[in-house]
Amino acid sequence: MPEIDFFYEFASSYSYITALRIAPVAKAAGVTVRWRPFLLGPIFKAQGWDTSPFNLYPAKGRYMVRDCERQCGELGIAFRLPEPFPQNTLLAARVALVGLAEGWGEDFSRAVYRAEFAEARNIGDPAVVAEIVQALGHDGKAALARAQSDEIKGKLRAQTEEAQRLGIFGAPNFIARGELFWGNDRLEQALGFARKP
């Protein structure tokens, strides 16, 4: 079965949109999705940014909010920009890696995005992250402890470095047959590319 890698950052509003729609779209296309959380912070820092480009460039930021409202409106999902934006996503990304290793990572990722961009909760708060894990029927305290292990920390670092090597500079991204596709708008094209003989 053809596969794509889905590189997502929890702080990214367009990754939220993709996260909520990718499973059924990929299934209909007959493509397997590997969920791969990573951090944009180090990548932004390497190009001289200390925050999101949506904060650095206010016109771009204002447009992004309106564009996400319209895109989410068409998909029938809510959109609210969380405060602060961007959120601190280090813990959530590590817990997602724990969940992906234990089989509940995709549900967790969707739940984090919903909390952040539909309910405007602060997903940088460990209590919020633990609560999301609990609500999925897993041990929040154990997951947060494992998230701080050297194994998980190293895995997130490696995944972020791999993203950088792949030429990633934003989110979401899809890797299909070694090629990078950037942006929620490119999901369908990446799926089609993955299926090419």
Add this chain to the structure above:
Amino acid sequence: MPEIDFFYEFASSYSYITALRIAPVAKAAGVTVRWRPFLLGPIFKAQGWDTSPFNLYPAKGRYMVRDCERQCGELGIAFRLPEPFPQNTLLAARVALVGLAEGWGEDFSRAVYRAEFAEARNIGDPAVVAEIVQALGHDGKAALARAQSDEIKGKLRAQTEEAQRLGIFGAPNFIARGELFWGNDRLEQALGFARKP
């Protein structure tokens, strides 16, 4: 008949793609398009950039080339990045305004984009611009002279200032019922929005 404004910058690779496909797509949607060339330079300068973000951020630049190759491949049109990139587009934008006032502006704009991004010619060269006008059956010398009139210079300045007021920060853009849509990917959404009751 519903209308949209199409704000384009000749240096913009994604505006090239839109310019070559907008007429039939808008016609099929029953929407009139007002072609409105403007300059991104002053807008980039206002946010601290002295060149294209595709040069400032090399990973983004490399991705743009590959993405445009793929998008153009799907549309069956050529794509080559011109040298230098971005091109100096001041004269071409002024001549486009002359052409739009005289009824040949849309054909001229498409021809400029083809020369630039399919044939990798230097559209900053007045001789190339004059040749494009001639090839369309008009007086190249007269068009270039009128392009340097205060009327046309002021019109391009006003259009660029209007773009900035509308919140434009890149290209291409569509204004539908007062709302900004950015990017070749948003053409269909803008057309649909223009048609809403």
